[in-house]
Amino acid sequence: MAIFADGWRFHAVPACNRIADDAHKRRALRDQGTVVVAITWRDVEQALAHAVAPPDWFDQQLVAVLMQQSAGFGPDHVDLLRRGPIDFLLGWIQRPDPEGHEALGNQAPWLFAKGGTHLSLDPGEDLAQAAVEHLTDSASPSPPRAITNAWWWRAGDVGVLTRALAVGSASSLETVVVLDDRPERLTDGHRAAWEEWLRLGNVLGLRTQPTRIVAFSEVSAGSVATAEPAASVEPATLLPAAWQELLDLATDEERHLLVDLAGDGVVPVPELGYETGDGFPLDIAWPDARIAVDLHIDEDVRRDLVDAGWMLVPAEPEAIAAAVAGAHEGA
Template sequence: MADIDPAAVLTQWAEHHTGLALAHHRAVTIRWINAGKASQGATLTMGGQERAVKRFRVCEGCGKLDRETGQNNPHEHRAWCAFRNTHEEQNRTIVLTHTLQTQGLVVYLPRHITLADDFAIPSLAAAVRLGLREHLGGEPDHLDIALVRAPLPNQQGTADALLIHDLVPGGTGYLSEWETSKNLHRLLATAWEVVANCPCKDEERLACHRCLLPFAGVGRQVGRVSRATAERHLATLLCLDGDEPDKVPDFRLWKTESRIDTAHYLDRESALEHDFRKLLLDRFTTAGATIKETPKPTGNVAAITLPGSPRRWTLSPQVHVLGTVPDFLLVTDDRNVPDVAIYTDGWQFHASPTHNRLGDDAQKRTRLREAGYVVLGVTYDDLANAESGKALQPYLDDAAKAKAIGLPTTQSSPKAYDRLSANPLDWLVEWLVEPDVNALTTASRAMMFAFSPARPSSPMEEPKLRAIPQPVGVGESLAGLVARELSGGQLPPSSVDRNRKAALWRSGSLGVGIEQLQDTFEIAVVLDDRQASLADGRESWQAWLRYANAMALRDWPTTITTLSLVDASLATPKAPVETFEDTVVELDGAWADLYDLANEGAEQAVLTQLASAGVGAVPVIGEEGPGGIMLDISWPEAKVAVEIEPMEEADRADLLDAGWQIVPVDASTLITDLAAAGVK
């Protein structure tokens, strides 16, 4: 334990970007306490923490340790002890202490480094010892490091810190060399270079004798010292880009200031990812799960098992998937259960006027949904609600549930309907225990009942959505309809499609559209991400994420997007796409053979038009493009494909990246579009 007086600071500084800070104290008091072996009975409060310890029972006359309770034996006393031959024991329970007053450097570690990572502090302590050894050319025997909770300026709380201190009473003055930001950067950079290049990174071990193992005894945390953890956190503290292959520590990347910003240690939103991980794993443990953590280059991977369950789960941080990096990926070895991609979203860094990443967020998550992933968004409010036990208003009341249960296509269990509005953490615990994919998929289809005009539901604090009858334009998508309402676009009467009916709800900068198709209902949720809408749009943004969570498994047409991503032309309805008419044309040769292979309908109609127009280049049907992408009608040598069935966005992106041209299937422009693409 350490007594650190904020008034005894000689000098202090903080790095602006990471929150790493240092304070040089001219005097600190350090106490080592030996309370004996751990015990399941008696407890002792030390340093603000209650610990189960046995303590020492000694004779109050001679101080010798009493090993046998309940009886007094002469051999448990010194020869001259007055209680040596008494019948009753005369004992006292004590702890042993050693006190040192000396100089110290307090290195404050920001919350996003230490939270929910049991390997972080022991690994960084060992890395600092390693850096000292490299610079001293030998073991730093006159220095030691204690793991402490240090006071923040202005009595604003405490933070995790490393206390580098002299072992000489009063201090030697040697620590003054390391109080400057430049020298501490040099020490951390040296440690990072050693751990980043240590051969044990390829040996499937936590650390070795060449890097951190000689210092693994710091804080008695031998099993918690990890080379990978030290490398990752040192890179963060040194402002090194994790994706840069040839990164080199550079002091010029640091921006130091004399004031210590306590937000790095107290602001929960800035450490949302770590708070979520800690809270989720605690919930898993409460549910009976066994968790084993293994440090990896991107963070600790948690292996999770439940008693009596055949499934094994892993929670991995920062996994690259289809061009995006979710904060966590929850995966099970049961391949009938889809992977869950989890994004921890802070409003300040995703949806504020300062940082607007909404369009990018929507694109990446849509790509994952289309690939079969379950996508969940978690906000700070979700964590606060989970901790307080506050529940959201159910999306489906009893009447809506009864209506959903009455339809074969939306018939599910009451529990599955309730999970639509569950807090993401509660949802994930239920998913771990019982990943009932079919029940949740069917229940999520019924989300159209959440927007019934008779009961305007909302994931916000109060129901605020209002029903707006809305005409649909010819060729207008449902997302386009919502975008038009959000942007104030007008629909000329001549452009109304009188064969379509849709309903639209709006609250703030959020719009929800619903349209009945043949046997399904389409839902489009659009968030206005224009700069002017962001300042007052936090509540709408949270609702947007929660609706997306509720429909994460929905297998009916569902769009979760932003206004910026909806094609601007949708505000003014597109002209109807000209369809292919049934035409009887006699084909011969290669065209006739191709026609026989084609699917009835659009494919055969396209081939007929191509042959009738005198196109000389005969295409192929069912060709595999780059990465095994199936193509309807294509000319592989020219890298041109006709899109008859809508492609997944990921496939479209891969084709375009490979240099392919994709021609839409529109009878009025097909021949000219193909000619422009080089097919004649």
């Protein structure tokens, strides 16, 4: 593990701008398999005062969904997201679990999908260059598309761009974190973006999937190599935005089914986690048609749902499509 305790005044101000150099050094360490953790004086002060607040992008509900998918991490690992680097270091010493933290890092980009802007990027487009263009609002306008395979999140001068390499697999995501380090951006207000960039690096730097944590100037100078997707990862199947939003919250079992349904192009977008008037939760449902997918529904609940007029269909795309089509024909 490599721990950096660089100060803002000596690394991220116009008179001493070492952001690109810091990014390069840390990326080299990560490429060698070293865990890199950045700590600021503010992190120390907040930890001592027990005043560490979760970042704005932290979503407890989504984290719980990801954990339910047997993603390989648990509540202890989530402390890295919620409590900051000091607690992470203490946890690493007391309960070291590299595999669990890697699993957390691989899933973490999904946290930026909910509050991000959904995009469509070509598989061959360099993600770092695209991130810089979005950060500077210079991305070339493209015709509106109903399908997306990427999402862009930003907070001031720092942004995260993620592209799905294989729909339905939360670990098959390519991610770039970029900080604008141009001299004219390094005002007092830039400090928050710099600290956020460090925090994001602590989390996303744990990933085993394609990840680059960069500075704007590195990308502009062409000194950041283009990431090569893993050989076993296939380009993403593009889905309509409404379906992609469901995938962001779905379990692995639900994802595979949703991808198949979306690919058919004949089934309307369902609702996830729908609760009936009697309080029965349904994983995937079309409430207007009173149709739901039977995903491990308890026998007693199944009987009550049928008595209430619901049609329960097996988790098979053909059966679902036929049931929904029949309901619309009879409407």
